[in-house]
Amino acid sequence: xxxxxxxxxxxxxxxxxxxxxxxxxxxxxxxxxxxxxxxxxxxxxxxxxxxxxxxxxxxxxxxxxxxxxxxxxxxxxxxxxxxxxxxxxxxxxxxxxxxxxxxxxxxxxxxxxxxxxxxxxxxxxxxxxxxxxxxxxxxxxxxxxxxxxxxxxxxxxxxxxxxxxxxxxxxxxxxxxxxxxxxxxxxxxxxxxxxxxxxxxxxxxxxxxxxxxxxxxxxxxxxxxxxxxxxxxxxxxxxxxxxxxxxxxxxxxxxxxxxxxxxxxxxxxxx
Amino acid sequence: xxxxxxxxxxxxxxxxxxxxxxxxxxxxxxxxxxxxxxxxxxxxxxxxxxxxxxxxxxxxxxxxxxxxxxxxxxxxxxxxxxxxxxxxxxxxxxxxxxxxxxxxxxxxxxxxxxxxxxxxxxxxxxxxxxxxxxxxxxxxxxxxxxxxxxxxxxxxxxxxxxxxxxxxxxxxxxxxxxxxxxxxxxxxxxxxxxxxxxxxxxxxxxxxxxxxxxxxxxxxxxxxxxxxxxxxxxxxxxxxxxxxxxxxxxxxxxxxxxxxxxx
Numbered sequence: 001x002x003x004x005x006x007x008x009x010x011x012x013x014x015x016x017x018x019x020x021x022x023x024x025x026x027x028x029x030x031x032x033x034x035x036x037x038x039x040x041x042x043x044x045x046x047x048x049x050x051x052x053x054x055x056x057x058x059x060x061x062x063x064x065x066x067x068x069x070x071x072x073x074x075x076x077x078x079x080x081x082x083x084x085x086x087x088x089x090x091x092x093x094x095x096x097x098x099x100x101x102x103x104x105x106x107x108x109x110x111x112x113x114x115x116x117x118x119x120x121x122x123x124x125x126x127x128x129x130x131x132x133x134x135x136x137x138x139x140x141x142x143x144x145x146x147x148x149x150x151x152x153x154x155x156x157x158x159x160x161x162x163x164x165x166x167x168x169x170x171x172x173x174x175x176x177x178x179x180x181x182x183x184x185x186x187x188x189x190x191x192x193x194x195x196x197x198x199x200x201x202x203x204x205x206x207x208x209x210x211x212x213x214x215x216x217x218x219x220x221x222x223x224x225x226x227x228x229x230x231x232x233x234x235x236x237x238x239x240x241x242x243x244x245x246x247x248x249x250x251x252x253x254x255x256x257x258x259x260x261x262x263x264x265x266x267x268x269x270x271x
Numbered sequence: 272x273x274x275x276x277x278x279x280x281x282x283x284x285x286x287x288x289x290x291x292x293x294x295x296x297x298x299x300x301x302x303x304x305x306x307x308x309x310x311x312x313x314x315x316x317x318x319x320x321x322x323x324x325x326x327x328x329x330x331x332x333x334x335x336x337x338x339x340x341x342x343x344x345x346x347x348x349x350x351x352x353x354x355x356x357x358x359x360x361x362x363x364x365x366x367x368x369x370x371x372x373x374x375x376x377x378x379x380x381x382x383x384x385x386x387x388x389x390x391x392x393x394x395x396x397x398x399x400x401x402x403x404x405x406x407x408x409x410x411x412x413x414x415x416x417x418x419x420x421x422x423x424x425x426x427x428x429x430x431x432x433x434x435x436x437x438x439x440x441x442x443x444x445x446x447x448x449x450x451x452x453x454x455x456x457x458x459x460x461x462x463x464x465x466x467x468x469x470x471x472x473x474x475x476x477x478x479x480x481x482x483x484x485x486x487x488x489x490x491x492x493x494x495x496x497x498x499x500x501x502x503x504x505x506x507x508x509x510x511x512x513x514x515x516x517x518x519x520x521x522x523x524x525x526x527x528x529x530x531x532x533x534x
Contacts, residue, residue, distance in 0.1 A: 078406065087398060087399060103407030106409045
């Protein structure tokens with residue numbers, strides 16, 4: 001179980017998370033929705049330990065990420081997670097098989113002799129085959145996403161974190177990814193957190209949906225509860241209206257959002 | 272009127288301090304991982320091959336022509352004063368082995384391999400590949416920075432030795448063709464006057480340059496922000512900062528080695 005109590009995170013003068021209270025039960029898929037810059041990706045990176053919360057408590061299976069000290073503790077923590085990055089973040093210099101099995105060396109005790117079979121099995125789980133020796137540059141956007149998903153599940157994680165899994169894909173490929181998320185949920189019995197703007201995707205894959213606004217989770221509920229909400233902020237977002245309580249100032253979008261998406265400089269904060 | 276100026280100075284000082292702090296933090300982190308013995312040997316070998324292969328032709332050619340021009344100038348000057356080209360081998364070899372070989376090689380490698388490192392790591396940063404390394408259980412300092420540092424520490428001294436040799440051969444070429452100095456005279460000029468400590472003087476500096484160029488290039492790469500434009504800026508900054516630091520540190524290294532009697 002993942003539990004966040006009053007998690008606050010700032011980058012310089014800019015506070016991104018202003019006290020996130022959220023619980024993710026084992027086996028469920030929690031979808032986080034919200035506008036750009038509301039802290040969705042930052043929260044995901046706090047969960048996996050790429051960012052440390054400034055205050056509040058974030059625990060995973062009772063372990064508090066900011067209190068992990070040794071390499072073994074950190075590896076044990078990271079082993080629980082698979083992370084699908086928005087653009088896939090595949091390593092350009094490696095083949096598909098090398099990408100998929102990269103984490104096994106650091107996160108598991110799996111013998112290297114088994115790596116090839118694991119890569120093939122993981123590719124099969126995401127509906128791909130015979131591309132083990134391809135380089136990422138030879139793949140389409142949808143295939144890259146699926147290979148990245150294969151990499152995320154290679155070490156058999158308990159939790160999968162998806163950062164905008166359908167962004168940049170055509171509607172059909174988006175639905176393929178949604179089906180994959182559901183399929184992996186059934187086959188691997190994982191707990192998932194999905195960050196997305198795509199409401200069609202959110203309704204399809206979510207057990208529950210959490211709406212983030214200005215660094216807080218303003219509503220959490222089942223897809224039906226969210227659809228029927230009376231909250232004006234949530235209504236405006238799910239209906240995609242430009243008029244409403246959420247003020248989209250053009251200036252806000254001009255601000256460099258790298259704080260939300262970029263990890264700190266090597267060795268500074270990330271563990 | 273004066274407030275914006277003071278604000279500008281203050282923010283500049285703060286920015287520079289912050290950057291220096293992050294750089295020192297990266298160096299500390301690098302040494303911590305190295306002392307824990309967690310070294311990616313395969314990556315180190317790949318980087319050694321890459322840096323060596325990329326840089327060898329250009330460093331050899333640069334030093335060959337440097338040796339040629341040194342011989343040309345020395346011969347012309349000594350002919351002007353003494354009517355014969357004297358000590359061409361001595362001047363070329365001392366200049367190349369103690370100063371020009373290490374400095375020119377470091378600068379050329381900074382422009383070639385240092386830029387490649389900053390661009391590669393910068394691209395990895397903006398495409399979240401560095402974040403991916405964290406999530407897959409390793410640390411970018413361990414996987415990316417240390418192999419490049421070790422590769423530089425091995426390859427730059429080797430390139431410098433090759434560069435010294437090609438520079439001296441370049442000088443010999445001009446001495447033979449332009450001034451008709453016999454090959455044996457040229458080599459005797461070198462052997463009679465040069466001692467092992469002169470070579471050591473130049474050779475030791477290469478380790479300082481290797482450390483600076485690799486760390487600056489890696490630092491600029493892993494702190495890249497802002498997409499393709501950011502990668503370009505980081506690459507340029509890495510090369511410029513490396514070159515300036517090589518020249519500045521060359522002075523201090525020379526002063527220190529002279530004080531230690533390695534001169």
